[in-house]
Amino acid sequence: MPWRESPAELARARAEIPVVFDSPTGRLVGIYTPAAPDAPPAGTCAILLTRPRSHRNRMWVEGARRLAAQGFSAFRFDYHGDGDSQGVSGFHNPNQPDREDVVSALRFVRERFGDRRFLTLGMCFDARTALSVFADEPEAVRGMVFFAAPLMELDTLVKAHADQKDWKHMLRALTNRENWTSLGDPERWRYMGTVLGRVLRRGSRANGEAPNDTPLADTFVEHFRALVRSRARALFVYGDTDAEYVSFQVAQRTVFARLTPEERARFEVEVWPGDVHAFLNVPLQRRALERALEWFGSFHPDAKTHEGAKH
Amino acid sequence: MISPGRDTPIRMAALEEHPLFFESGDRPCFGVHHAAPPAPEGVVVVHVHGLGVEQIALYREEVLSARAVAAAGHPVFRHHARGHGDSAGDFSAVTVSTLVEDARAAADCARRRTGAARVIWLGVRFGAIVAALAAGGRTDTAGFLFWEPVSRPMDFFRAQLRGMLFSNVAGGKKPDATVDQLFERITRDGSVDVHGYLLHGALVESARDVSLDSALAAAAPAPVRLIQVQQRARLAPAHAALVESLTARGVSVTTALISSEPGYQLMSNPAWESPELRASTVEAAVALA
Numbered sequence: 001m002p003w004r005e006s007p008a009e010l011a012r013a014r015a016e017i018p019v020v021f022d023s024p025t026g027r028l029v030g031i032y033t034p035a036a037p038d039a040p041p042a043g044t045c046a047i048l049l050t051r052p053r054s055h056r057n058r059m060w061v062e063g064a065r066r067l068a069a070q071g072f073s074a075f076r077f078d079y080h081g082d083g084d085s086q087g088v089s090g091f092h093n094p095n096q097p098d099r100e101d102v103v104s105a106l107r108f109v110r111e112r113f114g115d116r117r118f119l120t121l122g123m124c125f126d127a128r129t130a131l132s133v134f135a136d137e138p139e140a141v142r143g144m145v146f147f148a149a150p151l152m153e154l155d156t157l158v159k160a161h162a163d164q165k166d167w168k169h170m171l172r173a174l175t176n177r178e179n180w181t182s183l184g185d186p187e188r189w190r191y192m193g194t195v196l197g198r199v200l201r202r203g204s205r206a207n208g209e210a211p212n213d214t215p216l217a218d219t220f221v222e223h224f225r226a227l228v229r230s231r232a233r234a235l236f237v238y239g240d241t242d243a244e245y246v247s248f249q250v251a252q253r254t255v256f257a258r259l260t261p262e263e264r265a266r267f268e269v270e271v272w273p274g275d276v277h278a279f280l281n282v283p284l285q286r287r288a289l290e291r292a293l294e295w296f297g298s299f300h301p302d303a304k305t306h307e308g309a310k311h
Numbered sequence: 312m313i314s315p316g317r318d319t320p321i322r323m324a325a326l327e328e329h330p331l332f333f334e335s336g337d338r339p340c341f342g343v344h345h346a347a348p349p350a351p352e353g354v355v356v357v358h359v360h361g362l363g364v365e366q367i368a369l370y371r372e373e374v375l376s377a378r379a380v381a382a383a384g385h386p387v388f389r390h391h392a393r394g395h396g397d398s399a400g401d402f403s404a405v406t407v408s409t410l411v412e413d414a415r416a417a418a419d420c421a422r423r424r425t426g427a428a429r430v431i432w433l434g435v436r437f438g439a440i441v442a443a444l445a446a447g448g449r450t451d452t453a454g455f456l457f458w459e460p461v462s463r464p465m466d467f468f469r470a471q472l473r474g475m476l477f478s479n480v481a482g483g484k485k486p487d488a489t490v491d492q493l494f495e496r497i498t499r500d501g502s503v504d505v506h507g508y509l510l511h512g513a514l515v516e517s518a519r520d521v522s523l524d525s526a527l528a529a530a531a532p533a534p535v536r537l538i539q540v541q542q543r544a545r546l547a548p549a550h551a552a553l554v555e556s557l558t559a560r561g562v563s564v565t566t567a568l569i570s571s572e573p574g575y576q577l578m579s580n581p582a583w584e585s586p587e588l589r590a591s592t593v594e595a596a597v598a599l600a
Contacts, residue, residue: 002403002502002509013399014339018330029330031341031397052370054396056507056578061397082582084330084343084374089581125580282504 002282003062008069012036015068019112021077023104026086030077030105032113033064039071042300044142045115047105048076049122049129051092052083056279059289063121066293071300072119075109077101079129094150095217097129103136116140119296123147123288124244124277131223138230143299145235145292148277151220151247214254216247224255228263235268235295237288239276268295327381329424333390335416336409341397342390342417343374344424345381354453354600355427356380357418358389359410359438359445363402363508365575366395369435369458371582372573376433376592383593385431385600388421390414392441403502403509406517407444407464414438414445422451429453431599433592436575437461440518443526452533454599456592457523459540459575462549464518468494468510474576475505506576524556534563536595540588541572565598567591 005013017032030053035041046067048060053076055061064074079098080087092098102120109115118141120130127149133141212221227234238245256264272287279285297303327346332339358373360366377387392413393400400409418430429451434442439460446452461467472493476486488496493503494515502509527535535557539550546554546566557564569591573583 003401004403005399005401010338010399014332016332016339016397018332018341018397020328020330029328031330051582052367052396054367056364056367058394058396058402083370084328089371089584092580280507282507282509285507 001286003058005065006069008036009062009065012065012068016064019108021104021108021112023080024100025080025098028077028080028086028101028105029084030075030108031064032109033068033074034113035071035073036069039069040300040302042071042073044117044119044299045073045075045109045113046119046121046296047102047109047130047133048074049102049120049126050076051079051126053078057282057285059279059285060121063289063293067296070297071302072296073109073113073115075105077105092125093154094125094128095153095219097125097132097219097223099129099132099135102129102133106133106137106140110140117142119143119145119299121145121292121296122149123279124149128220128223131227132219134226134230134232135223138226138232141230141232143233143235143296144227145237145295147237147288147292148239148242148244150244151216151251153217214250216251216254220251221255224251228259231266233266233268235270235292237270237272237276237291239272239274241273241275242277244277245271328378333416333420335393335398335413336400338393338399340390340393340399340413340416342388342420343377344421345377345387345389346425347381347384347386353425353427354385354429354431355418355421355425356385356387356431356433356456356596357414357421357442358387359414359417359432359434359442360389360392360395361436361438361575362514363395363510364506364578365436366391368573368575368578368583372584372588373435375584376589379589379593380596383597385596386421386425386427388417388424390417390420403511403513405511406513407441407521408517410438410441411444414441415449418445418449418451431456431596433596434458434460437464437467440464440521440523440526443523443530444521446530446533447526450531452531454534454536455527456536456538456595456599458538458588458592460523460537460550460553462523462553464515464521466549468515468518471505471510471576472503478506524553527557527562528560532560532562534565534599536565536567536599538567538569538588538591538595540569540585542570544568544570565595567595 012033015034019030020027048063060076064076067074078085079101081089122130127146130144212218238248329344331342333342377389380387391398392410394402394405431453432442433456435458439457469490472490479486497503497512502511554564569588571585
């Protein structure tokens with residue numbers, strides 16, 4: 001069923017406050033949705049990330065207003081170079097998330113509206129941007145929903161032959177940009193996951209620990225480690241046919257596998273049948289939004305079973 | 312009217328842009344006023360965006376063009392219709408009537424904020440029809456500026472459905488229906504999922520007997536600038552027919568061809584931009600003013 005705006009959600013729409021705030025990248029435009037005054041306060045603001053800020057089918061507009069009706073506040077904004085914000089547009093590389101923008105947004109909301117605790121939500125590039133917040137604000141963010149993002153450098157996934165590969169061979173191949181343009185093909189991603197997994201196992205045995213001894217992007221590893229150091233919970237969702245899922249499987253074999261049981265317990269992983277990436281049909285959009293809002297709901301102090309409130 | 316207390320957001324000093332909410336029908340609608348030096352007898356350019364996913368696919372270029380027109384000396388007002396973007400309302404409740412009502416409310420808000428006496432309607436795709444209908448019954452229209460206008464809604468919907476079927480084929484999925492069967496499904500089930508947006512029967516029915524030509528014929532005569540935005544060296548047949556019809560009625564029509572074309576139904580990375588379209592828009596706005 002498509003969204004049918006309820007009276008409570010309409011009331012939250014009427015309460016929304018458009019704002020302009022500064023980021024090192026330019027002046028950004030966002031919309032703050034205050035929590036309903038008659039709802040039990042959650043004491044938490046959800047930052048919903050995408051471009052432009054409403055998302056496909058206005059998913060984040062609906063999300064903001066539904067959360068606000070439940071006592072959360074919410075914030076959505078345009079990155080620099082997108083939507084109504086200033087700045088120069090450019091290719092959104094998931095491995096170069098708009099960290100300065102999202103951190104500026106969080107700090108603006110904290111200063112202007114007084115929110116102290118935050119949740120973040122995004123898909124693909126936006127998920128990587130949501131994750132990047134932990135590098136700067138590890139104590140502020142209590143939870144993150146992370147949908148279907150690639151975790152490897154786009155130009156490190158190459159056409160190669162698994163059984164003959166070592167890191168030197170891989171690195172040589174990486175310099176050929178034509179090799180990774182074929183990675184729009186999910187089969188290619190699966191193949192590369194296999195290749196890189198093998199290389200990784202050999203590399204780990206041979207080289208021991210290094211700053212980033214995985215085939216995952218440096219920025220992902222850096223931001224994931226920041227997430228681990230924080231006390232936040234996270235929900236990772238992929239589709240089993242997503243091209244991006246292969247890179248997540250590498251993460252599961254590497255950075256996830258090294259977590260202590262206590263750390264690992266803070267992270268939930270869901271793999272749904274089919275594609276999740278890009279939210280390209282309405283049933284998937286509904287499922288993704290409902291799951292994210294349900295998961296965020298566990299952070300409400302009034303939630304019956306809310307691991308989030310413990311943190 | 313403008314919602315009390317919410318029409319005073321932080322000023323975007325460098326850009327002189329004011330995001331705000333205004334009322335249309337029974338819902339708040341989002342808008343952005345791109346300020347320009349006061350010109351009480353002047354014009355304000357009012358954008359009327361495209362439908363559904365096209366509202367966000369062309370969003371960035373609308374923003375950049377609005378800034379360019381404002382920098383050229385004419386204020387601009389953009390809005391999100393109900394059921395779109397940051398405005399309230401259900402997309403399933405959107406009809407031609409609600410779109411027209413919202414466009415008129417946006418124009419009224421724009422004139423109040425700027426003091427402008429006249430309106431240049433900038434209609435994007437389906438928004439061209441909405442703009443032409445919104446101008447009906449008004450005496451303040453200075454001109455129309457259309458980006459790749461939709462001439463006949465039913466042809467537009469049919470093209471959307473056909474594109475979806477092509478996309479299925481390209482993805483290795485055998486289509487389970489023809490375009491005509493999809494229209495039957497819309498009548499029977501109320502909607503069809505087109506690339507993650509529902510095409511609702513209420514909208515289709517509301518647009519069935521509408522055309523851009525007839526809408527312009529019903530509005531007070533005003534000059535038209537038609538900007539074709541597609542990879543085609545000559546004016547497309549539908550645009551050429553519109554130009555011929557308008558010219559026969561004595562309407563001043565000029566055209567421009569922009570060969571850069573967005574994926575109208577797709578979100579691109581980065582967002583689609585066209586400096587050529589922007590320059591053509593500024594030139595047209597200045598000429599129509």
